[in-house]
Amino acid sequence: MVNDLKIAGTRKSLGKSLLYTLPMFLITFLFITGGRPNFSDPSSAIAVLTAFLLVNVLYFLMHFTGKTDRYRAVLFIIFALSLSYTLIHNMLEVRNSMSFSQADILECKIPFCHLVIPMMILPAVFTKSIIFPGSILNGFANISTMIVLWLVATLVLGRGFCSWGCFYGGWDDGFSRFGKKPLIKRIDGLWKWMPFAVLMMVMLTAALSMMPTYCSWICPFKAVTEFEQVTSVESATKAGIFLSLFGGLVIALPIMTKKRTQCSFLCPLGAINTLSNKITPFMIKIDKNACNECFKCVETCPLYALTRDDIKEGKVSMFCSKCGKCVDACSKNAIHYGIKGVPAGTLKNFSRNLFLFVSFLFMAIFSAGSIIASFQGLLKLIF
Amino acid sequence: MKKIKIIAGISWAFFGLILIIILFPGLNSYSVSVSKLPFMKLNPRYSGGEIAKRIVTDRCTLDIRKPVFNGFIKERNNGFVQLDWRGNISELINDSIDYDQDGIKDFNISVDRKNSKTVLNPINSKVKDVIISTRTSYGWAVRVGIKKQL
Numbered sequence: 001m002v003n004d005l006k007i008a009g010t011r012k013s014l015g016k017s018l019l020y021t022l023p024m025f026l027i028t029f030l031f032i033t034g035g036r037p038n039f040s041d042p043s044s045a046i047a048v049l050t051a052f053l054l055v056n057v058l059y060f061l062m063h064f065t066g067k068t069d070r071y072r073a074v075l076f077i078i079f080a081l082s083l084s085y086t087l088i089h090n091m092l093e094v095r096n097s098m099s100f101s102q103a104d105i106l107e108c109k110i111p112f113c114h115l116v117i118p119m120m121i122l123p124a125v126f127t128k129s130i131i132f133p134g135s136i137l138n139g140f141a142n143i144s145t146m147i148v149l150w151l152v153a154t155l156v157l158g159r160g161f162c163s164w165g166c167f168y169g170g171w172d173d174g175f176s177r178f179g180k181k182p183l184i185k186r187i188d189g190l191w192k193w194m195p196f197a198v199l200m201m202v203m204l205t206a207a208l209s210m211m212p213t214y215c216s217w218i219c220p221f222k223a224v225t226e227f228e229q230v231t232s233v234e235s236a237t238k239a240g241i242f243l244s245l246f247g248g249l250v251i252a253l254p255i256m257t258k259k260r261t262q263c264s265f266l267c268p269l270g271a272i273n274t275l276s277n278k279i280t281p282f283m284i285k286i287d288k289n290a291c292n293e294c295f296k297c298v299e300t301c302p303l304y305a306l307t308r309d310d311i312k313e314g315k316v317s318m319f320c321s322k323c324g325k326c327v328d329a330c331s332k333n334a335i336h337y338g339i340k341g342v343p344a345g346t347l348k349n350f351s352r353n354l355f356l357f358v359s360f361l362f363m364a365i366f367s368a369g370s371i372i373a374s375f376q377g378l379l380k381l382i383f
Numbered sequence: 384m385k386k387i388k389i390i391a392g393i394s395w396a397f398f399g400l401i402l403i404i405i406l407f408p409g410l411n412s413y414s415v416s417v418s419k420l421p422f423m424k425l426n427p428r429y430s431g432g433e434i435a436k437r438i439v440t441d442r443c444t445l446d447i448r449k450p451v452f453n454g455f456i457k458e459r460n461n462g463f464v465q466l467d468w469r470g471n472i473s474e475l476i477n478d479s480i481d482y483d484q485d486g487i488k489d490f491n492i493s494v495d496r497k498n499s500k501t502v503l504n505p506i507n508s509k510v511k512d513v514i515i516s517t518r519t520s521y522g523w524a525v526r527v528g529i530k531k532q533l
């Protein structure tokens with residue numbers, strides 16, 4: 001009964017849902033198919049069409065069912081898997097190995113990822129240069145393009161980038177959904193400050209060593225992208241760290257806690273996105289009049305962004321990534337998407353519609369390239 | 384005041400919407416603009432440094448780059464010099480290098496490309512060791528470790 005009440009608040013009729021999906025349909029048609037689908041290569045046409053349909057069906061379902069996180073997570077996880085698949089596939093095809101060589105570093109051919117950004121800041125200020133062996137403007141995942149994408153996303157979505165834009169987040173988001181109940185129930189919420197400590201550490205060590213230390217020594221996602229060839233004790237140690245952090249923080253702990261532990265406790269870029277949450281226009285709000293303090297939202301939040309005190313005070317912390325899991329869980333429609341300056345409990349549907357359009361559009365277009373490439377790869381494998 | 388806040392918030396949200404809509408069509412031109420910012424160049428520790436001297440023979444080209452000692456605040460004592468051989472390189476490279484351009488050879492370097500073996504014979508005592516010696520898409524590259532001061 002209560003669930004029906006809640007869903008009635010955000011779900012739309014078939015006609016209305018189709019109408020709300022239309023702008024997404026048209027814009028993604030332009031960007032994903034290039035406006036002119038090319039049917040001369042059947043496997044590419046099928047891959048493009050599947051990706052296009054996938055994003056639009058998911059967006060339609062968000063409106064039709066009134067649920068956000070469920071459908072966001074599908075695309076988010078597919079994005080993470082397909083990016084890793086595409087990168088590994090390219091590496092294996094070009095180099096016959098998942099590791100990059102000294103020549104790749106020397107020729108500055110390493111794809112840039114947004115996690116390097118925190119480490120670039122101090123050297124960029126003091127030495128007016130970038131400490132990364134990638135390309136400034138040309139080729140796949142070049143430094144300038146990745147900076148523009150992240151900058152706009154973090155300005156508009158704040159930490160929403162971590163649930164709607166990050167091409168790694170889908171890994172621990174996915175594993176945190178395994179199993180019904182968490183095996184580990186209590187982890188001190190203070191650990192959520194850890195990314196700030198990691199941020200300070202990697203910024204300083206990167207500046208002093210003039211090396212992106214997080215990428216070279218810590219990043220768990222090296223395990224599913226590319227890492228340095230194991231040729232020495234040092235490179236073997238690094239590979240060991242990458243694999244154990246991936247196994248621990250991205251697989252085991254998310255399964256045991258049902259939380260996104262890598263994003264909550266380690267990611268230094270997450271710390272910067274947390275700060276940019278202060279300026280972004282979109283946020284999660286709590287309608288105190290509707291809230292019955294069941295605290296389901298606190299339990300369900302994968303990023304330790306909500307505490308019981310937050311709910312009692314009626315505000316969501318800056319750690320929120322706007323994933324919508326708490327919104328989906330609230331049977332009273334008390335926790336909802338909102339806009340800065342607009343009082344909680346008002347313009348609920350308007351705020352949700354606007355936020356969903358902005359955040360989903362970003363994820364749909366950003367993820368389309370790798371999703372198409374991986375669909376194409378799968379089609380080639382099957383046929 | 385409340386009304387102003389609401390209007391400001393909604394305007395900011397719509398501005399966000401516009402930013403995301405124009406982001407992808409204009410991505411290339413925004414990237415070009417960002418790439419022109421003063422700090423958007425690779426640190427010499429990654430780019431290998433500027434080319435100080437180019438030696439052209441009828442078979443290949445040897446680029447001797449400027450020694451790199453770049454540090455965060457000040458220069459470091461330990462650095463490297465990068466050498467790039469391009470073109471039709473013979474299987475056995477053997478060159479004498481004057482990396483500081485003072486007219487005196489600083490080291491001899493020989494590379495057996497087939498067996499990936501590199502031998503360094505320092506003449507100048509600031510020359511230390513071979514840091515990297517590798518096949519590249521354009522030929523072969525070597526980074527030789529050097530000291531700024533003894």
Ligand code: SF4
Nearest residue numbers: 301320321323324326
């Ligand atoms: S507070 Fe809600 S929207 Fe924010 S991260 Fe937690 S579950 Fe997601």
